[in-house]
Amino acid sequence: MKKFILCAIAATCLLSCQCGQGKKEQSASQTVIENIKTRVSVRQFTDQKPSDEQIQTLLECAMAAPSAVNKQPWLFCVVDDAELLRQIGEQLPNTRVQNNAQVCFVMCGDLRKTLEGEGQEFWIHDVSAATENLLLAAHSMGLGAVWCAMQPSEERIGKLRNILSMPSYLVPLCVVPVGYPAEQPAVKDKWNTENIHYNAF
């Protein structure tokens, strides 16, 4: 009887261990999906600056994005200088940098690295993919961020070029302030079956 009980306990342990592994895999996938579905734009930040390690991870995630023909025609400028942040927030209020952002990322296309001809415009897709990666990574780390458009506004781009002394081969697609959230915006339910179509129109 004692032997039987011991065997039963061992079998239960083995089973729960295997099921646990299955659960672990499933929960990793669910975590990623949950992260995508719960991301929101955050526009108000606390005084706490993201760490250098967090900034490094965000850059790595941005650079992990797909790009047409793997050209990676991008450059990411990390701005954490207080005076530059002040000027960006003041002259470009749509960036929300004035709301206490301690760091922002300027997501640029590098026209020296784009495809030739018609494919040149793919840099916009490439930098957009990098931007979304950065937003999702920030959210997964408990940070808040928001995509703030520069391109195609010549006025906004001109102001940013002046503030950062940007060379003409760089085109800022957007500015992304990143920080610890000082607001908890509600997640928007965007599910809409009208936006889905199957097969031919």
Ligand SMILES: Cc1cc2nc3c(=O)[nH]c(=O)nc-3n(C[C@H](O)[C@H](O)[C@H](O)COP(=O)(O)O)c2cc1C
């Ligand atoms: C191309 C693009 C441009 C945007 N520009 C701005 C902007 O200039 N300022 C801003 O506060 N939010 C900007 N946003 C953020 C949107 O307002 C936001 O994503 C949208 O309202 C949906 O909300 P959610 O991000 O919380 O889901 C932009 C988003 C995209 C994708």
